[in-house]
Amino acid sequence: MRIGQPILYINSLxxxxxxxxxxxxxxxxxxxxxxxxxxxIKKIEG
Structure with a gap:
């Protein structure tokens, strides 16, 4: 993963x-x- 890349994750809660x-x-x-x-949040088709 490159520096500056956005990340979505599930946290400890x-x-x-x-x-x-x-x-x-x-x-x-x-x-x-x-x-x-x-x-x-929505899926982008393509």
Whole structure:
């Protein structure tokens, strides 16, 4: 996995985690934390 690549993973609480290999996902994508944030995940055909 190359440096800076986004990662989706299941954390120790069995929740979906977002990260960047050796970086900050929050800084790179300008996101925060809390119940007001939502994430939509969908399959891209192709």
């Amino acid at each position: 069995y929740r979906l985690g977002l990260a960047i290999n050796q970086g900050s996902f929050a800084k790179a994508y300008n996101v925060g934390v809390g119940s007001s944030w939502t994430i939509e």
